[in-house]
Amino acid sequence: MMIMWKCNIEALIKQSGLRKDYIAEKIKVSPRQLRKYEKFELFIPTETGLLLAEMLNCKFDDFYEKIKDE
Template sequence: MKSKIEELIKNSGLKKNFIADKLNVSVHQLRNYETGRSLIPIDKAYLLADLLGVKVDDLYERSK
């Protein structure tokens, strides 16, 4: 799976500090979610999807 979180955050216009605060994680951890270094826990994935106005499925691109 390829993370689309970075692209979605850029398109949202929201600041990473704001998003990290809402998810109760550090900006560094948010960056790990963006790069795919860490998978986002499902509870945070739903919260992030709500913040970005997307579905949880939109956070990642399935590899074939």
């Protein structure tokens, strides 16, 4: 069985209207690190994810979406 996931962080940031450099500063990561989270190159650590979720007015669970289950 293979589970596929989609990362929604980039879309949630867009919806928020906040600037990425501002978000990165507030969650104490570099803009480059934030980009890696958006592109699903890295998993976001729990503490950082909780800060980001609070800023984006969403839940940590909203960052990832199961898209396929074979």
